[in-house]
Amino acid sequence: MAVVANTFLTYDAKGIREDLSDLIADISPTTTPFQSNIGTREAENSYFEWQTDSLSAASATPVVEGQDLSSYTAVSPTVRLGNYAQINMRDFIISGTEQVVRKAGRQSEVGYQAAKAAKELKRDIEKACLQNAGAVAGATATARVTAGFPAWIKTNVSANGTSTPVVPPAYTGSTPLASASTDIWNVFDTPEAFTEAMLKTTMQSCFESGGEPRMLMVSPYNKTVVSGFSGIASSRYNVDGAEPSVIIGAADIYVSDFGNLSVVPNRFFTTVVDAGSSAMNDWAFLIDTDEVAIATLRPYRIEALAKSGDADKRMALSEWGVQMNNEAAHGCVAGIKAVA
Numbered sequence: 001m002a003v004v005a006n007t008f009l010t011y012d013a014k015g016i017r018e019d020l021s022d023l024i025a026d027i028s029p030t031t032t033p034f035q036s037n038i039g040t041r042e043a044e045n046s047y048f049e050w051q052t053d054s055l056s057a058a059s060a061t062p063v064v065e066g067q068d069l070s071s072y073t074a075v076s077p078t079v080r081l082g083n084y085a086q087i088n089m090r091d092f093i094i095s096g097t098e099q100v101v102r103k104a105g106r107q108s109e110v111g112y113q114a115a116k117a118a119k120e121l122k123r124d125i126e127k128a129c130l131q132n133a134g135a136v137a138g139a140t141a142t143a144r145v146t147a148g149f150p151a152w153i154k155t156n157v158s159a160n161g162t163s164t165p166v167v168p169p170a171y172t173g174s175t176p177l178a179s180a181s182t183d184i185w186n187v188f189d190t191p192e193a194f195t196e197a198m199l200k201t202t203m204q205s206c207f208e209s210g211g212e213p214r215m216l217m218v219s220p221y222n223k224t225v226v227s228g229f230s231g232i233a234s235s236r237y238n239v240d241g242a243e244p245s246v247i248i249g250a251a252d253i254y255v256s257d258f259g260n261l262s263v264v265p266n267r268f269f270t271t272v273v274d275a276g277s278s279a280m281n282d283w284a285f286l287i288d289t290d291e292v293a294i295a296t297l298r299p300y301r302i303e304a305l306a307k308s309g310d311a312d313k314r315m316a317l318s319e320w321g322v323q324m325n326n327e328a329a330h331g332c333v334a335g336i337k338a339v340a
Contacts, residue, residue, distance in 0.1 A: 030119045030122065030123065031267075032122055032123065032125070032126035032268070033217065033264045033265075033266050034126055034129050034130060034149070034217065034266060034268075034287075035122070035125060035126055035129065035294060037215060037264070037287070037289050038287070038289050038292045038293055038294065039289070039290065039292070039293035039294070040293055040294050040295075040296065041293050041294075041295050041296070041323065042295070042296060042297075043085055043295040043296060043297040043320075043321065044297070045085075045297070046084060046085045046138075046144060046297060046319070047082055047083075047084055047085075047137075048082060048083060048085065048295050048297075048321060048323065049080055049081060049082035050080075050081055050082070050323055050325060051078040051079065051080050051081070052078065052079045052081060052325070052326050053076075053078045053079065054076075054210075056073075056076070081324070083135055083146050083147050083295070083321045083322055083323060083324070084135050084136065084137060084138065084144045084145065084146050084147075084321055085144065085146060085295065085296075085297045085319050085320055085321040086128065086143065086144045086145050086146045086319070086320070086321060087143070087144070087298075087317060087318070087319045088121055088124045088125055088128065088317065088318055088320075089121075089315060089316065089317040090117040090120050090121050090124070090315075090316045090317075091117075091313070091314065091315045091316070092113045092117060092313075092314055093311050093312070093313045093314075094109045094110050094113065094311060094312045094314075095310060095311045096310040096311060096312070097310075099312060110312050110314065113314070114302050114314060114316065117302070117314070117316040118300065118302070118316060120316075121300060121316050121317070121318060122300075123268065125294075125318065125320060126266075126268045127268045127270065128146070128148060129148055129149055129294075129322055130148060130149055130150065130266070130268060130269060130270060131148040131150070131270055132148060132150040132151050132270070133145055133146070133147060133148045133151060134147055134151055135147035135151075146320070146321035146322050147322060147324075148322060149285070149292065149322055149324065149330075150283065150285075150332065152322075152324040152327040153285075153327050153330055153331070153332045154327060155205070155209055155327060155328040155331075156202055156205040156206045156209060156211070156286070156328065156330065156331035156332070157202070157331070157332050157333075157334060158198045158199075158201045158202040158205075158331070158332070158333045158334070159333075159334040159335045191280065191281045191282065191335050191336055191337045191338070192335060192336060192337065193225070193336065193337050194218075194222050194225045194226070194282075194284060194333060194336040194337065196229040196230060196231060198333045198336070199216070199226075199229070199231075199254070199256075199284070199286075199333060200231075200256065200257070202286055202331040202332070202333055203256045203257075203258050203259075203261070203286060203331065204257070204258060205331060206258070206286055206288070206328075206329065206330065206331045207258040207259075209328040209329070210328065210329065211286075211288045211291065211326075211328060211329030211330060211331070212258075212259060212288055212290075212329070213259070213261065213286035213287055213288045213329070213330060213331060214259065214260070214261065214262060214287075214288065214289060215261060215262050215264055215286070215287040215289055216254060216261040216262065216263050216264065216284060216285070216286055216287075217264050217265075217266050217284070217285045217287055218263065218264070218265055218266070218269075218284045218285075219265065219266065219269040219282050219284075219338060220265050220267060221282070221337075221338060221339055221340070222282060222284055222336065222337075222338075223263060223265035226254065226263050226284075227263075229254060231254050231255050231256055232253070232254055232255070232263075252264075261286070269282065269283070280337070280338035280339055281334070281335050281336070281338065282336050282337060282338035283332055283333060283334045283335075283336065284332070284333040284336065285330065285331070285332055286330060286331035286332070286333075287330055288329035288330055290325075290329075291324075291325040291326045291329035291330065292322065292323065292324055292325060292329075292330065293322075293323045293325065294320055294321075294322065294323070295320065295321045295322075295323045296318070296319070296320045297319040297320065297321075298317070298318060298319035298320075299318060300316070300317075300318045301316070301317065301318070302314055302315070302316050303315045303316075303317070
């Protein structure tokens, strides 16, 4: 239908007020399940240490009545391990004018950006925890690097069947892991589909080593794969008026022969692109949450920096490192597909 001549339309009007919602929509993921489920400790140095030990092999050999000893079993010393604390930082600078003008969705720009920086820093640490990075001592022009969780695992590994993985070097004494376990995580073969057999093999290996993993951490894609395993507990939820109970699709508990595993997807997994096939290699971790921790030298803080003009400067930082209490408590399934 035609518009009547000389109708005054909004397209010609001046002074129409803007309609800007006070809602700032941000759906960026902020959950950090690795940090949230493991232990914590305070560090007192940028290089922090701990000790591991193990019992001798069990023996069923008896001794005679009245046995005397002419020699004694050698005592094995503890193993001393260490890692470096790395610094993660976020910063921002806000002009004096921007701080005082009226804004939609927030009153203080500094306050809003500080809250945002805190979330970003938490995500940065989660990603660094799960990186296959070796420890770096650091220097004047070199940042310290903490050896990430994957770089420590060498005992309980189920990898791509077409290659024999090379485990990390033996990290004994006070020298921490110096390089990432590249040959485990970048298998240089076409990745295979994650199977229940791989998971069972690794879980059994953890049990035999003395570990008791209670969490299976996977990428979002492999969370959907695990949901199809036969060991997934039937998830049912009683809904009023619904007979029988309704089955919930996202199963979260895997029931194994050696204990239940909470299946936890993590958005911050770092997949590896294979150099030969250009395929994406993924991994899945069986985690004993009692045997790994975040050691914090400087907890998260927001610091105001000296003013040098008409602007407010802020710096958010944390200094922290991964403490792998005993790597044999954990397991990894490596060289698996990251996409369908």
